[in-house]
Amino acid sequence: xxxxxxxxxxxxxxxxxxxxxxxxxxxxxxxxxxxxxxxxxxxxxxxxxxxxxxxxxxxxxxxxxxxxxxxxxxxxxxxxxxxxxxxxxxxxxxxxxxxxxxxxxxxxxxxxxxxxxxxxxxxxxxxxxxxxxxxxxxxxxxxxxxxxxxxxxxxxxxxxxxxxxxxxxxxxxxxxxxxxxxxxxxxxxxxxxxxxxxxxxxxxxxxxxxxxxxxxxxxxxxxxxxxxxxxxxxxxxxxx
Ligand code: PGA
Numbered sequence: 074x075x076x077x078x079x080x081x082x083x084x085x086x087x088x089x090x091x092x093x094x095x096x097x098x099x100x101x102x103x104x105x106x107x108x109x110x111x112x113x114x115x116x117x118x119x120x121x122x123x124x125x126x127x128x129x130x131x132x133x134x135x136x137x138x139x140x141x142x143x144x145x146x147x148x149x150x151x152x153x154x155x156x157x158x159x160x161x162x163x164x165x166x167x168x169x170x171x172x173x174x175x176x177x178x179x180x181x182x183x184x185x186x187x188x189x190x191x192x193x194x195x196x197x198x199x200x201x202x203x204x205x206x207x208x209x210x211x212x213x214x215x216x217x218x219x220x221x222x223x224x225x226x227x228x229x230x231x232x233x234x235x236x237x238x239x240x241x242x243x244x245x246x247x248x249x250x251x252x253x254x255x256x257x258x259x260x261x262x263x264x265x266x267x268x269x270x271x272x273x274x275x276x277x278x279x280x281x282x283x284x285x286x287x288x289x290x291x292x293x294x295x296x297x298x299x300x301x302x303x304x305x306x307x308x309x310x311x312x313x
Pocket of ligand 1: 084238242243246274275277295296297299
């Protein structure tokens with residue numbers, strides 16, 4: 074179980090113009106100094122995906138999307154399909170990030186349908202789940218996360234990734250205690266079985282990455298802010 078290869082994901086969110094390709098070059102240069110012990114996946118804005126696919130492939134990095142539509146094609150103005158992501162070079166797609174659940178009203182049912190679309194075209198979904206501060210304080214964190222899992226993960230699915238991201242830890246500099254993370258990751262592990270990577274996300278930085286990545290059943294990290302600068306992101310990759 075613990076020999077799952079670590080996966081470090083950079084979620085650039087709505088950041089990154091063409092100049093961000095310089096960060097990919099810089100990261101490639103940093104990573105070329107030694108064989109990274111983790112898989113590295115960058116999820117840029119969709120506009121950069123095609124252009125980043127080649128330099129990332131050359132450097133041994135994977136690229137992924139930040140969401141996709143649940144239909145494979147059709148009259149859905151402004152949307153992007155799983156097949157389009159795949160066509161642009163993506164191997165993975167982040168689904169159900171709390172920002173999408175919050176600002177776009179994404180439900181478990183929709184996340185599940187999107188995951189089904191992703192699988193259909195051969196993308197690996199990274200399904201995000203996590204509790205609010207209030208839910209944690211009232212002792213419901215494990216129950217909430219279990220509910221998200223039950224609702225968001227398709228029944229017929231073999232290859233996927235789960236990312237535990239407490240909402241109150243995202244972009245705040247706050248991080249749950251190692252015991253709190255271990256408890257949630259164990260609950261997820263019991264549900265998803267032994268081979269599925271379980272990531273932790275929420276204020277992962279170079280100075281806490283080693284501690285977070287050494288917690289039982291933490292098989293990698295989903296990194297927001299600290300993935301935008303190659304030197305910071307490399308600090309996290311090194312810790313893996
Ligand atoms: P953060 O974001 O690293 O900036 O806290 C994490 C996330 O949104 O997944």
